[in-house]
Amino acid sequence: MLEDFKDNSFYLYAKNIDKYFHAYLFEVNDINDSFPIILAFAKTILCKHHYKNLNNCKDCNKCHLIDEGYFEDLKIIEPDGSMIKKEQILELKKNFSLKSSNDNNRVYIIKNADCMNPSSANSLLKFIEEPESGIYGILITTNKKQILPTILSRCVLISLKTKEKNDINIDEVKNLSLFMKNIYHKKEEMIPYLKQDFFSLYENREQILNAFHNMELILDIAINLEYKKDNINSQDICDIIINELGDIDLNKKILLLEKIVKYRAKLINVINLNLNLFMDRFIIEISEVL
Numbered sequence: 001m002l003e004d005f006k007d008n009s010f011y012l013y014a015k016n017i018d019k020y021f022h023a024y025l026f027e028v029n030d031i032n033d034s035f036p037i038i039l040a041f042a043k044t045i046l047c048k049h050h051y052k053n054l055n056n057c058k059d060c061n062k063c064h065l066i067d068e069g070y071f072e073d074l075k076i077i078e079p080d081g082s083m084i085k086k087e088q089i090l091e092l093k094k095n096f097s098l099k100s101s102n103d104n105n106r107v108y109i110i111k112n113a114d115c116m117n118p119s120s121a122n123s124l125l126k127f128i129e130e131p132e133s134g135i136y137g138i139l140i141t142t143n144k145k146q147i148l149p150t151i152l153s154r155c156v157l158i159s160l161k162t163k164e165k166n167d168i169n170i171d172e173v174k175n176l177s178l179f180m181k182n183i184y185h186k187k188e189e190m191i192p193y194l195k196q197d198f199f200s201l202y203e204n205r206e207q208i209l210n211a212f213h214n215m216e217l218i219l220d221i222a223i224n225l226e227y228k229k230d231n232i233n234s235q236d237i238c239d240i241i242i243n244e245l246g247d248i249d250l251n252k253k254i255l256l257l258e259k260i261v262k263y264r265a266k267l268i269n270v271i272n273l274n275l276n277l278f279m280d281r282f283i284i285e286i287s288e289v290l
């Protein structure tokens, strides 16, 4: 199932993952449509075999139980009526308060996570804030803006939304394509200047996070352009991307995308991150692999 997402940054992320985070928030167009992909991701956490083969677990009892809905270390929560109630979260916590009988990783999935009322959201927040090892949360929403900011800030955000034209403006495309091009072409002594340029546009953690997300979008477009897939972005945006990133070959674009996904996850998950060091490491790592 993950194979369906081969040219999406999420696939690269899932394929190369070496450490899972405690909570993920998936933003999707349609929860039912995206659910099989998200369940496949949950299986990579729950079944080591699945992780190796990315959905190639035909005779695996564990994955079979997951598919049938009988696997006790996976809990799926859906709104009860129009709301996810506090009782549902409390029951989940109770369920996961005892150690897994098989020493498995455990996963809970919350569909329509935006349907939590304040008391259920706060109850979940405590669960996410003090994560027990081996417990992983996957929240799904069609609109991340409706998720409590305190929850949002503790989740790794993964967007499976169809990229829309107005997701990214043309100045951002210009700035960030140029930034990536410069990392690709410039030598080590240029690093302080690249960092200064970047910080002059993106000052705080929030803005930097956004910039990383937009770099992923730009690379997604750049990679799609090479696959000659249907393109929903404007010609202007495509022209800039081809102009700035056209001479980086496809494999290197994919490598670059992997690094950006990895660093964005770091940015989300490490509280009190030193942004200066973070950008130094990012730029050095990129210029080394490209």
Ligand SMILES: [Zn+2]
Binding pocket: 047, 049, 050, 057, 060, 061, 062, 063, 064
């Ligand atoms: Zn399996």
